[in-house]
Amino acid sequence: xxxxxxxxxxxxxxxxxxxxxxxxxxxxxxxxxxxxxxxxxxxxxxxxxxxxxxxxxxxxxxxxxxxxxxxxxxxxxxxxxxxxxxxxxxxxxxxxxxxxxxxxxxxxxxxxxxxxxxxxxxxxxxxxxxxxxxxxxxxxxxxxxxxxxxxxxxxxxxxxxxxxxxxxxxxxxxxxxxxxxxxxxxxxxxxxxxxxxxxxxxxxxxxxxxxxxxxxxxxxxxxxxxxxxxxxxxxxxxxxxxxxxxxxxxxxxxxxxxxxxxxxxxxxxxxxxxxxxxxxxxxxxxxxxxxxxxxxxxxxxxxxxxxxxxxxxxxxxxxxxxxxxxxxxxxxxxxxxxxxxxxxxxxxxxxxxxxxxxxxxxxxxxxxxxxxxxxxxxxxxxxxxxxxxx
Amino acid sequence: xxxxxxxxxxxxxxxxxxxxxxxxxxxxxxxxxxxxxxxxxxxxxxxxxxxxxxxxxxxxxxxxxxxxxxxxxxxxxxxxxxxxxxxxxxxxxxxxxxxxxxxxxxxxxxxxxxxxxxxxxxxxxxxxxxxxxxxxxxxxxxxxxxxxxxxxxxxxxxxxxxxxxxxxxxxxxxxxxxxxxxxxxxxxxxxxxxxxxxxxxxxxxxxxxxx
Numbered sequence: 001x002x003x004x005x006x007x008x009x010x011x012x013x014x015x016x017x018x019x020x021x022x023x024x025x026x027x028x029x030x031x032x033x034x035x036x037x038x039x040x041x042x043x044x045x046x047x048x049x050x051x052x053x054x055x056x057x058x059x060x061x062x063x064x065x066x067x068x069x070x071x072x073x074x075x076x077x078x079x080x081x082x083x084x085x086x087x088x089x090x091x092x093x094x095x096x097x098x099x100x101x102x103x104x105x106x107x108x109x110x111x112x113x114x115x116x117x118x119x120x121x122x123x124x125x126x127x128x129x130x131x132x133x134x135x136x137x138x139x140x141x142x143x144x145x146x147x148x149x150x151x152x153x154x155x156x157x158x159x160x161x162x163x164x165x166x167x168x169x170x171x172x173x174x175x176x177x178x179x180x181x182x183x184x185x186x187x188x189x190x191x192x193x194x195x196x197x198x199x200x201x202x203x204x205x206x207x208x209x210x211x212x213x214x215x216x217x218x219x220x221x222x223x224x225x226x227x228x229x230x231x232x233x234x235x236x237x238x239x240x241x242x243x244x245x246x247x248x249x250x251x252x253x254x255x256x257x258x259x260x261x262x263x264x265x266x267x268x269x270x271x272x273x274x275x276x277x278x279x280x281x282x283x284x285x286x287x288x289x290x291x292x293x294x295x296x297x298x299x300x301x302x303x304x305x306x307x308x309x310x311x312x313x314x315x316x317x318x319x320x321x322x323x324x325x326x327x328x329x330x331x332x333x334x335x336x337x338x339x340x341x342x343x344x345x346x347x348x349x350x351x352x353x354x355x356x357x358x359x360x361x362x363x364x365x366x367x368x369x370x371x372x373x374x375x376x377x378x379x380x381x382x383x384x385x386x387x388x389x390x
Numbered sequence: 391x392x393x394x395x396x397x398x399x400x401x402x403x404x405x406x407x408x409x410x411x412x413x414x415x416x417x418x419x420x421x422x423x424x425x426x427x428x429x430x431x432x433x434x435x436x437x438x439x440x441x442x443x444x445x446x447x448x449x450x451x452x453x454x455x456x457x458x459x460x461x462x463x464x465x466x467x468x469x470x471x472x473x474x475x476x477x478x479x480x481x482x483x484x485x486x487x488x489x490x491x492x493x494x495x496x497x498x499x500x501x502x503x504x505x506x507x508x509x510x511x512x513x514x515x516x517x518x519x520x521x522x523x524x525x526x527x528x529x530x531x532x533x534x535x536x537x538x539x540x541x542x543x544x545x546x547x548x549x550x551x552x553x554x555x556x557x558x559x560x561x562x563x564x565x566x567x568x569x570x571x572x573x574x575x576x577x578x579x580x581x582x583x584x585x586x587x588x589x590x591x592x593x594x595x596x597x598x599x600x601x
Contacts, residue, residue, distance in 0.1 A: 321459075339463075346461075347471055347472070347473060349473065349476060351441075351459050352459065352461070353454050353458075354450075354460075354462050354463070355451060355460075356447065372447075372451050375451060379457055380454055380457075
């Protein structure tokens with residue numbers, strides 16, 4: 001979901017940033033996972049921008065989605081071709097203003113961008129975990145993030161913000177650590193995957209597992225299941241767009257040709273786009289991580305895990321102020337799912353704002369430049385920050 | 391009714407009166423809150439904990455940018471989700487005339503709120519009566535400035551109608567004020583003599599019926 005990243009048009013940026021690491025859960029103090037398995041040591045890759053207030057009241061925790069990482073904004077070096085994945089939103093004077101707030105983002109557990117995941121070295125075998133890596137959940141990811149915040153000495157989160165699978169972590173934070181979360185912005189997300197969302201994830205996982213190079217997850221010393229992972233990414237991209245956006249972006253236009261090739265090359269622009277996105281993705285992402293993270297998001301079920309089947313009960317634990325945002329053309333996490341969580345929040349008497357933004361770009365809309373979204377977030381954050389300072 | 395102290399703020403006159411009825415520190419729900427002027431005023435001047443509901447995305451955005459809690463949605467549906475007596479006041483200002491099922495909405499309003507404040511343009515104002523009598527066309531006024539074919543105002547209500555409605559539905563009128571003003575006017579006057587004939591708007595504070 002990061003093919004949109006561009007340099008800021010006005011040249012505004014947090015500037016040079018650094019990826020940092022924190023290791024915890026060293027044996028014999030491993031983290032107990034939701035599956036009851038133990039995992040440790042765990043390394044978390046994270047980045048921070050802005051300055052922490054003396055009373056540590058200006059912390060914004062950003063939670064990333066499936067293929068994201070800790071690199072939200074700015075550049076690692078002056079020669080970087082692209083800034084972090086949400087550079088349009090995070091920076092001086094931007095929607096999440098780094099002049100005011102102290103921003104933290106960490107790579108999620110099970111990923112492959114610096115945090116421990118299936119491609120990390122298993123200390124017991126000195127080889128990558130592969131499928132020996134235990135299945136992790138959204139709850140486990142959040143527990144690991146909590147360990148990082150404990151390490152940083154942070155007790156209050158002014159706002160937890162994230163879209164898609166990042167939004168699931170936002171919701172999990174609100175119910176798991178209600179005393180810590182002052183406010184939350186779940187974007188384009190859901191309290192539980194629909195059968196449709198699970199179905200697309202399953203097809204994507206099958207594509208990876210059907211690649212002979214996958215080899216039951218044990219491929220780190222040989223050729224990688226790039227074909228399977230690329231197809232998985234292509235499926236993902238279809239679900240992130242919308243009928244309308246694909247019609248505008250590609251239509252039935254042909255790619256560098258005036259007529260059909262009458263073979264199975266990429267004739268249409270949309271085919272060429274998907275192939276390109278798939279090929280690009282395998283350069284930076286691990287196939288096993290894709291399996292683990294999609295599974296974690298499919299397992300996520302806020303009502304069952306925290307409310308004995310009731311969304312209202314699940315949200316009864318939180319005291320956060322919410323800004324819930326959905327997008328009209330998002331068919332992966334449609335508006336009715338955001339409305340259902342808003343309804344449960346209202347029934348609990350929670351302070352909630354909700355906006356369905358008209359946008360043609362499907363699920364990916366939250367990552368694209370959107371003046372409305374920027375202003376909504378800015379206004380909401382300014383309010384909760386004012387309230388906490390009183 | 392003293393309205394002098396509101397003269398400097400920029401709110402509509404009917405909203406100034408509504409604001410004067412609200413106890414400081416109350417919980418308020420504003421149905422059809424527009425750009426959030428009333429909620430913002432109440433928050434800043436009366437320490438009110440307010441929520442608004444509005445259907446138009448750009449207005450939702452303006453409200454949230456101002457730091458208000460606002461839900462994007464249809465008032466008739468959104469009121470259904472709240473628990474009983476969640477709010478001290480529910481405000482329905484200049485919206486009743488656009489509601490498809492007014493009785494249902496008023497009942498919901500008095501379920502989720504302890505009191506309601508309802509205002510609407512008075513359709514029995516003398517200028518409306520005169521227009522219909524003399525011209526024979528559907529009246530168009532500053533308060534109801536639309537043609538019959540493009541008006542969002544699907545109900546015509548008079549101050550007397552609303553009083554009768556309260557008996558039929560079974561709610562109490564705790565307070566009422568009739569005012570004379572033009573739409574978006576910041577100033578106006580309270581009409582005490584022949585309000586049903588002379589007032590452009592009626593504003594009612596309503597409470598639950600005895601039963």
